[in-house]
Amino acid sequence: MKRLSQLGVPIGIVMIIVMLVVPLPAAFLDFLLALNITAAVLVLMVAMFVKRPLDFTAFPAVLLVLTLFRLALNVSATRLVLLDGYAGKVIDTFGHFVVGGQLVVGIIIFVILLVIQFVVITNGAGRVAEVGARFTLDAMPGKQMAIDADLNSGLITEDQARQRRADVHAEADFYGSMDGASKFVKGDAIAAVVITLVNLIGGFAIGMAQKGMEFGEAAQTYSLLSIGDGLVSQIPALLLSVATGLIVTRGAGDADMGSDILRQIGANQMPLRIAAGAAFVMCLIPGLPKVPFLLVGGLMLLFSSRVPTEAPEPEVVAPVDELPPADTPERLVAEMQVDPLGLELSPDIIDLVDVRAGGDLLDRVKALRRKVATDVGIVVPPVRTRDNLELPPRTYAITLFGVEVARGEAPPASVMAIGDMLHNLPGTPTVEPVFGLQAKWIPAEMRYEAEISGATVVDRASVITTHLSEVVSANSARLxxxxxxxxxxxxxxxxxxxxxxxxxxxxxxxxxxxxxxxxxxxxxxxxxxxxxxxxxxxxxxxxxxxxxxxxxxxxxxxGGAIVAPYLQNGDAHVISLDPQLEHRMLEVMRPTDAGAVLALDPELGQHVLVQLQRLSRQAEESDQRPILVCAPQIRAALSRMVRPTLDRLPVISYSEMLGSGQVLSLGTVQGLGANV
Missing domain, CATH: 1.10.8.540 (FHIPEP family, domain 3)
Structure with a gap:
């Protein structure tokens, strides 16, 4: 079966090519025409029942194959019409029964179908496919950054991020293919006109010149066959054009198109009742038939009565017997307890935690706890999220054991754009709370323009989650x-x-x-x-x-697990200490209750810190991650000295560097009086 599915399509395409040059009997042509119409109906139904365009990624290839198949049938039918004056019962029936044997009626119906397909559906679908391809390609960087932001905040896993990136690439490839596939449909409509004209002119010439027919007889015979052939071709072509339009205009949903349309149109009683009232009012216009409008209005009214009205959600009230009285010691102790970690929101940004309004901040905070447990190895206490009427508008605050340790802004209906080219965007300038980058809060509807200008756009929930992650990381020891x-x-x-x-x-x-x-x-x-x-x-x-x-x-x-996060391509970029300076530090090391400290002269200590700041800044400007290495005996004391000023500079001993790959020196810190 698998082998057959692999060879079926290639063999079918080869047979289509053969049809272009090999004559077919009329009976076999009838079978192929029936197959063509049925296949077009099948593709249309599949396009209607998919939940999102990516569920039918094979559609551009299917469209190309069916278009080629239909053109091959046109060639075979033209050959039979011109040679025998007969092309099977299907074409004969369309030429005589469908249009009543009237040449003028057949031409008019053919032209109407051609206009519907070419001018309305095909042009519209082609334009939507072109715009969709352009917007999808332009939005790829922003979507990739959004995936990275969700991954960094712990909202999704590595596998989910990999799947989302694959979906983004698949979406771009699909809409790019659809942009090209829509040109096949347009070309097919033009080919149908040309083939029909060739059949008409060729039929007149053959009937009158070779078979001795009168002009009227030749026109009646070959024109009806040509129109029948055109109608047989245009009906499946029209179905495929409609399928193309449905695919490129289909948005992602949880159900098929029919279910989505009925659910969304019938989601509210009022529009249905207004439409029913309009139908009833039309009955008052003199001369209009009343029965059709009364019937339509009655159906609308009946349908609106079956639409359920949204009942208000019952308020969840805790049973009285479960809550201790307000003056009991248990209740007072419960109110006295301090939450280790808290997130407070001003009232105007409560929508971030409202699921009905699309807020997913609580889910992201839960995902952050999982990420911290995986990365750091500790279980962060639950984050208590609540509103705070004392906070200024659009403000959030992060508390640690009841004390505010960080604060930021998250304006409603806004996103944060981070980058250098933000002066052309409207909004409020700000500073990214974690890395201190220049940013701007811009209206949410300007997101696409900001991404086009090269800015990184982050939604409000991601900003808060990233800020909370930084606070948790910096205070993990206290937690x-x-x-x-x-x-x-x-x-x-x-x-x-x-x-x-x-x-x-x-x-x-x-x-x-x-x-x-x-x-x-x-x-x-x-x-x-x-x-x-x-x-x-x-x-x-x-x-x-x-x-x-x-x-x-x-x-x-x-061992190496400490150094590994700071390696770049297996290389360690280190800052070392002058041996004499290390010896001096070892001499002045003093034990305390909190651990050993370095009792250096203030001038020497400041001199060391200035050199470390300079070397670290130079390394970071070169996209390098510096590491300060020293003797194991002074590592802990030196770390306590460096940490308040250079929190991001790790202090690692020589023994911990063993097996860390190639070591590249960024410079050496000298003591006073030495050549720096």
């Missing part, structure tokens, strides 16, 4: 509570019970494990590989419970 550590150890215990038995409570308490994990998170080190982290901690805790020592042992266990 990791004692209960979260207990939950993580319980999860590891199910698969590696020995590791947990050796670690806690025998070697370290949950509080000490929490401090180590928080220290790793503060330095942007994911804690997904808990098994190796816990194994390293249990070994190190036997000799020392110093925080820095425990953290360094965990980092050693993670």
């Amino acid at each position: 990791l509570g004692r209960e979260d550590v207990r939950m993580l150890t319980d999860v590891v215990k199910r698969t590696h019970p020995v590791v947990i038995e050796e670690l806690t409570p025998a070697a370290l308490s949950l509080g000490e494990v929490q401090r180590v994990l928080q220290a790793l998170l503060e330095e942007k080190v994911p804690v997904r590989d808990l098994v190796r982290i816990f194994e390293a901690l249990s070994l190190r805790a036997g000799t020392s419970k110093d925080l820095d020592a425990l953290v360094e042992s965990a980092r050693q266990a993670l």
Whole structure:
């Protein structure tokens, strides 16, 4: 069966080519004409029942094959008409019965069908296909960026993003093919006119010159056959033109076209009743027949009575007995609790969380929690989203343990355009909240113009989700509570019970494990590989419970996983310290309760930070990700010194760089008095 499906179409195309040169008997031509009309009806029905154009991506090729098939039938029919004066019962019936044997009537019907197909349907479908192809190709960059934004915010997975990108490319290819396929339909209509004229003129010449017919007899015989052939060809051609128009004007929906049309037209009672009233009013016009308008108005009124009216959604009220009285200790304690993570919205942007208004912010926040768990290795507490009447209009705020830590804007009916060429776009200038890029809030209807100008367009929900993701990433250590550590150890215990038995409570308490994990998170080190982290901690805790020592042992266990995110094509771009400066730092390192610190002279410390800022900026301008490397003994203290100023610069020890591929030097930080 598979082999037959692979060879069926190629063999059919070869047979169509053969039909152009090999005469066919009239009986076989009747069969092929019936097949042509039935195939056109089938294609039209498929076009009506698909839910979106991409469900019928083979349509351009089907259109080309059927057009070629119909032209081959025209050639075969013309050959029989001119040679024998007879081309089968199908053409004879269309020439005599369908048009009543009247030549003038047949010509008029043929011309009307040709005008409908060529002037109305074909031109309209061709224009829609051309515009659709242009808009689809122009919108591809914006769609790709939207997919990347959804992927980065955690709303979709890698597989879903890959499928969406494939759909975008398939859509562009489909509309490009449809733009070309519509030209086949137009060319077919022109060919039908030419073939019919050739049949008429050739029939007159053959009938009068070769067969000795009178002019009237030749005109009656060959003209009716030519018109019959034209009608037999134009009916399937018209069906395919209608199918082309349906495909290129079809929007994506959840049902077939018939269901969508009936549901959308009958979604409201009022338009149906007004139309029924208009039909009844037409009965008052003198001279018009009243029965048809009364019948149509009655059907409209009957149909409107069957349209269900939208009932208001019942308000969900919690049972009184489930809510403790307002003055009980339990209720007061519940109100006193502080949410670890919160998102507050001003009243005018509540539509972001209203599902009925198309808001999907809550779904994106849920997806963000999954993404953080996958990337970082911790379970972010639920984000409590609520409105705040005290916030200024179009403002949102992100809170951490009840304290506002970030704020931004999300104007209603707007999208954020990010780029350099924004001066021609109307809107309010702003700054992208995560990376500090110049941006502008523009009306949502200007999205396409912004994408054409080269700007990256991000919707409001993506802006808030990305901002929330940055806040969570920067405060992941604070969000990791004692209960979260207990939950993580319980999860590891199910698969590696020995590791947990050796670690806690025998070697370290949950509080000490929490401090180590928080220290790793503060330095942007994911804690997904808990098994190796816990194994390293249990070994190190036997000799020392110093925080820095425990953290360094965990980092050693993670190895290349710490360096991997900063590699570019397998290369590490590093900033190193002068050996004398490293020795000086080792001498001034002092232990504290929060870990070791560097007690450098203020002038020397400022000098080191200035050099690090300069080298980091140069690397970032060259699209490189710098890494500061140093001796393992001073790594933790140096990280505490650098982090407040250069939060994005990772501090990694020499031992952690082993096996990281090629190391490329970006520069060396010198001490005071050295040649920089």
